[in-house]
Amino acid sequence: MIEIQTKPWHAMVLHAERIYPNECCGAMLGRIQSGKKVVTEAIPLENAFAGGQQERYELRPEDLLAADRAARERGLDLVGIFHSHPDCDAYFSKTDLQNSCPWYSFVVLSITNGKFVHANSFLPDADQTKADAEELIWPKS
Amino acid sequence: MAKILIPTALRQFTEQKDAVEVTGATVGEALNYLTAQYPNIKKNLFNDQGRLRSFVNVYVNDEDIRYLDKDETKLQGDETISIVPSIAGGTVGLAEPETVGAGQAESLTNEEVARYSRHLLLPEVGMEGQLKLKQANVIMIGAGGLGAPLGLYLAAAGVGRIGIVDFDVVDASNLQRQVIHGTSDLGRKKLDSAADRMLDINPNVQIDKFDTGLSSENALEILKDYDIVVDGTDNFPTRYLVNDACVLLKKPNVYGSIFRFEGQATVFAYEDGPCYRCLYPEPPPPGLVPSCAEGGVLGILPGLIGVIQATETVKIILGKGETLKNRLLLYDALNMRFRELRLQRDRNCPVCGDHPTVTKLIDYQEFCGIRPMASQAAPAEGAIDVIEVKQKLDRGDNFTLIDVREPHEYQIARIPGAKLIPLGELPKHLDELDRDADIVAHCKTGGRSQKAVDLLKQNGFTHVRNMTGGITAWSDKVDPAVPKY
Numbered sequence: 303m304i305e306i307q308t309k310p311w312h313a314m315v316l317h318a319e320r321i322y323p324n325e326c327c328g329a330m331l332g333r334i335q336s337g338k339k340v341v342t343e344a345i346p347l348e349n350a351f352a353g354g355q356q357e358r359y360e361l362r363p364e365d366l367l368a369a370d371r372a373a374r375e376r377g378l379d380l381v382g383i384f385h386s387h388p389d390c391d392a393y394f395s396k397t398d399l400q401n402s403c404p405w406y407s408f409v410v411l412s413i414t415n416g417k418f419v420h421a422n423s424f425l426p427d428a429d430q431t432k433a434d435a436e437e438l439i440w441p442k443s
Numbered sequence: 444m445a446k447i448l449i450p451t452a453l454r455q456f457t458e459q460k461d462a463v464e465v466t467g468a469t470v471g472e473a474l475n476y477l478t479a480q481y482p483n484i485k486k487n488l489f490n491d492q493g494r495l496r497s498f499v500n501v502y503v504n505d506e507d508i509r510y511l512d513k514d515e516t517k518l519q520g521d522e523t524i525s526i527v528p529s530i531a532g533g534t535v536g537l538a539e540p541e542t543v544g545a546g547q548a549e550s551l552t553n554e555e556v557a558r559y560s561r562h563l564l565l566p567e568v569g570m571e572g573q574l575k576l577k578q579a580n581v582i583m584i585g586a587g588g589l590g591a592p593l594g595l596y597l598a599a600a601g602v603g604r605i606g607i608v609d610f611d612v613v614d615a616s617n618l619q620r621q622v623i624h625g626t627s628d629l630g631r632k633k634l635d636s637a638a639d640r641m642l643d644i645n646p647n648v649q650i651d652k653f654d655t656g657l658s659s660e661n662a663l664e665i666l667k668d669y670d671i672v673v674d675g676t677d678n679f680p681t682r683y684l685v686n687d688a689c690v691l692l693k694k695p696n697v698y699g700s701i702f703r704f705e706g707q708a709t710v711f712a713y714e715d716g717p718c719y720r721c722l723y724p725e726p727p728p729p730g731l732v733p734s735c736a737e738g739g740v741l742g743i744l745p746g747l748i749g750v751i752q753a754t755e756t757v758k759i760i761l762g763k764g765e766t767l768k769n770r771l772l773l774y775d776a777l778n779m780r781f782r783e784l785r786l787q788r789d790r791n792c793p794v795c796g797d798h799p800t801v802t803k804l805i806d807y808q809e810f811c812g813i814r815p816m817a818s819q820a821a822p823a824e825g826a827i828d829v830i831e832v833k834q835k836l837d838r839g840d841n842f843t844l845i846d847v848r849e850p851h852e853y854q855i856a857r858i859p860g861a862k863l864i865p866l867g868e869l870p871k872h873l874d875e876l877d878r879d880a881d882i883v884a885h886c887k888t889g890g891r892s893q894k895a896v897d898l899l900k901q902n903g904f905t906h907v908r909n910m911t912g913g914i915t916a917w918s919d920k921v922d923p924a925v926p927k928y
Contacts, residue, residue, distance in 0.1 A: 325533060334451065351531065357660060358533035363500045363507065367527045370450070374461070379451035383530055390534040390654070396664075398532030403498040404487070405452030405528060428487060428496065 303338045304382060304407045304423050305439040306330070310344035314411065315418045317346040318386035322416045324355040329369035330382035330409065339381045339407060345369050358397070359385050382407035382423070389414055394424040394433045402426035407436055447477055447524040449484075456484040465524070470501060471514030473524060488526065498528045533660075540606065540651035544642050547578050547603040547649065555647055559601055567763045573601060577647075579760045582606035582669040584657055584685055586637040588735070588745030589675030589699050589752060591623035596753040598641035598648050602760070605641070606651040606669055609633045616928065620742035657681055659804040662688040671759055673697040673752050677735060679726045680807035686711060686719035687804055690794045697755050699748040702732070704741050704777040706748035709767045709786065710755050712795065716768035721789035726811040737887060744776050825896055827883055827908040829916045835883075836860055842881035847895040848914075852887065856914055856925050866891045869898060878904050885910035885917075887928075 306314070310330065318326045327349050332341040347369065351360040361383065370380045383406050387393075392412035394402075402408060404426050412419045423438035444464040449457050457463055463480070467473035478485040490496050501508045502525040508516045551559070551573060562568040568576075579602050583590050586609040597605055611633050613624045621633075628636035634652040641650060653665055657676075662684055666672055672694050674685045682700070689696035695713035700706065712718045751772065758764045771784040793800045835842055836859075846853060846861040853863050864872050866886070876882065882904060884892040892909045899907045910916075918925040 327530075351533070354658070354660065357655075357658065358531070360531035361529070363502070363527040363529055364505070366530065367502055367505075367525055370448070370525070370527070374448075381451060385532055387534045395532065395534055397534070401498070401529070401531035403528035403530055405450050406530075408532075430498070 303437040303439070304341065304409070305338065306341040306344075306409070306441070307332075308441040310341050311440045313344040313346065314384050314409075317344075318384075318411045318413050319416055319418060321349070321386065322413050323388045325349060325351075325357065325359040325386050325388060327359040327361055327383065327385040329361075329366065329373075329380055330384055330407070331369070331373045331376070331378040332381045333378060334381065341381060342378065343376075344384065345372065356388060360401075380406070382409055384409040384411065386411045386413050392420050392422040394422075394426070398424075399426055399433055400430050402430055402433065404428045408433070409438065445473055445518050445520055445522045445524055447473065447526065450526055450528075453484055453487055453526075456487070457481050466520075467518060469512075469514060469518060470503060470508050470516040470524065473518060474501070474514075498530070500527045500529055501525070502527055534655065540653045542649060542651050543638055544649045545647045549578075550574070551577070552647075555601070558645070558647070562600070568761060572761045572763070575760050575762075576601045576757065577603040579671070580604045580606070580669040581671045581673060581756055581760075582608065582651075582666060583673045583675055584608050584681065585675035585677065586621075586623065586633040587611070587617065587675060587677060588620045588701060588740070589673075589749040590633075590637065591621040592746050592749035593673055593675060593753050593756075594623050594637050594641050595644060596750060597756065598645045598650075600753070600757055601645060602648060602757075604649045604651065604669075606653060606665070607634055607637060608653040608655065608657050608665060609637075610654060610656045616736075620740065620745050622746065657684060659684060659806060662804060663692060666692055666694065669694065671695050671697060671756055673699075673756055675699065675749065675752070679732075680811045682719065683726065683810060684804065684807045687794050687801060690718050691803070695759055697752045697759070699745075699752045701740055701744045701748050702735065703738055704744065704775060706744050706774045706776070707771060708748050708751045708755070708774075709771045710759070713759070713766065713768045715788060717786045717788040718792060718795040720794050721792045722771065722786060724789075724793070729812045733890075737890065741776055744774075747774065747776070825900075825908050826911045828911055829920050832883055832885075832910055832917075833921045840881070842883060843876065844883050844885065844910075845876075845895070846886070846914075847884055847892050848886050852928070855928050856918070858885065858914060858917055858925070861885065866895055869895055873899075873902055876904070878902075880904075880906065882907045883910050884908070886913045888913040888915050 328344055328346040330341040331343040347365045349355050349359045350362040351358040373380045387410055392410040408424045411421045423436040424433040425436050426433040446462045446464050448462050463477055465473040465476040467476050488499055503522050559573050562573050581602050583593055586607050613628045613631050613633055613636055623640050624636045634654055638650045638652055666688050672689050674696055676682050689712040696711040698711050699708045755766055758766055769786050771786050773782040790797045844861045846863045847866040849865050884895040886892040889912050896907045896909045915927055918927045
């Protein structure tokens with residue numbers, strides 16, 4: 303289970319809506335408490351995909367390294383990655399799966415006509431062959 | 444000692460340590476030290492062949508070891524080693540379609556024998572042919588005018604697996620020709636509407652729904668699992684994309700196109716036959732050939748062309764008869780005439796020629812001279828939003844609004860106060876307009892009026908702007924009482 307607190311959630315939605323119609327991406331920092339991930343900070347990261355970004359995103363490993371360091375400095379953990387699907391459902395696509403990593407939660411935000419619609423979280427496996435849905439809780443206001 | 448920082452998820456294998464001190468003269472040795480100490484972490488970092496997993500990057504301080512000496516990168520002993528995954532993704536390559544319906548099998552059920560009776564009676568089809576149909580994989584690009592009859596007949600004929608690529612929803616203006624969708628489907632995804640209708644006709648087929656536009660990024664991935672591609676697209680970039688993808692994947696492209704009262708059909712990229720680029724090496728300049736949305740189309744026309752495409756598809760599956768390979772069929776509905784043009788593969792074709800220069804998919808929007816719509820938020824220079832035009836009219840600003848559409852369009856819908864000067868007539872009417880006046884041009888969606896703006900500017904008009912989105916946007920944002928057509 304992953305719960306996203308109000309402040310990081312608003313930062314994620316704002317980032318996704320602002321980057322629309324392109325795909326956005328970022329890192330989620332927080333703590334793991336008795337198996338439950340609690341996200342207390344979200345860091346928007348640059349989409350580094352060299353090409354049409356309306357349908358693709360790529361995280362620069364250097365940016366992820368910096369996010370991981372930022373987390374450690376604040377006594378937090380890098381617990382997940384978020385990205386948006388503009389005008390598309392919040393599912394884990396084959397492209398997402400084939401470029402995933404099993405160590406993190408992957409939150410996908412569906413943005414339609416520039417507005418947030420829905421989100422889902424996924425836990426991919428190490429072989430990048432399947433991703434299980436993870437229960438996701440976000441503030442509903 | 445050097446230390447390896449452990450990502451959160453892997454700390455369960457390192458007794459919850461967030462960093463592990465390691466010894467070793469190289470990165471490879473340091474990683475071996477880590478996995479020797481904590482064996483369970485190994486399968487998270489390395490695959491069964493003992494190589495670092497594809498998503499694992501190793502950094503020494505701030506440097507990726509791929510750009511150093513990889514595993515052999517030397518360590519002094521005071522470095523911080525980080526394990527950083529590479530992560531990417533996207534909606535494209537959503538090559539996992541949503542699949543509905545039955546699927547393929549090696550034999551026919553009694554229900555299917557009864558259903559396909561009239562096929563089974565044809566020696567050219569028979570049981571053997573019907574099983575070929577059942578095991579065939581066909582993908583339709585578009586569930587619109589051409590896709591409608593295609594989908595209906597391919598499903599009825601028992602083509603076992605039919606992929607459909609479409610991202611559109613059913614609009615009122617589709618119903619005059621896209622007979623796979625009904626009035627009750629308005630606003631639904633065309634994919635869902637088409638699949639429902641096809642499964643109603645024949646629940647024995649499998650339908651793969653790709654809810655996306657075909658693009659250079661996803662085309663090869665989507666098309667590769669099918670035997671035959673049927674092109675029902677309505678624009679040049681996608682048509683060239685489908686063609687090039689079919690040539691690269693060596694799959695026949697059953698082609699059809701329609702405009703007003705005229706249609707074309709053939710089979711491209713089949714055996715030794717020509718491809719679309721052999722016929723049309725270059726796309727027309729943007730805007731020269733109007734789309735059906737601009738130029739109109741007889742509703743029945745795609746019915747006939749789509750059925751010809753369905754026929755060719757079934758013949759290719761059966762391996763019977765003579766296909767349209769090397770022949771371009773031209774159909775004129777207004778005068779009810781069929782003609783044929785002989786086609787030949789062009790040995791100098793950039794895609795299917797003897798020495799191809801196009802060996803991967805390119806940017807087809809750019810190839811067709813269409814600017815990407817990246818800057819939707821910021822209106823282009825010389826553009827004006829419909830809301831602003833409405834405000835100017837309400838304020839009684841001194842400006843001229845010209846409507847560059849055709850008189851028959853003006854009869855359907857108009858903006859009060861607009862002066863009708865069809866684009867083709869505009870050069871003759873330049874002297875009636877004041878070169879220093881504030882002029883706004885509009886058409887149906889903004890394409891023709893952009894040409895009018897360009898023409899006026901070339902002729903010394905200084906304050907000319909194009910109303911973005913045309914009268915269609917006016918209906919959407921200003922006055923819904925103005926009908927959309």
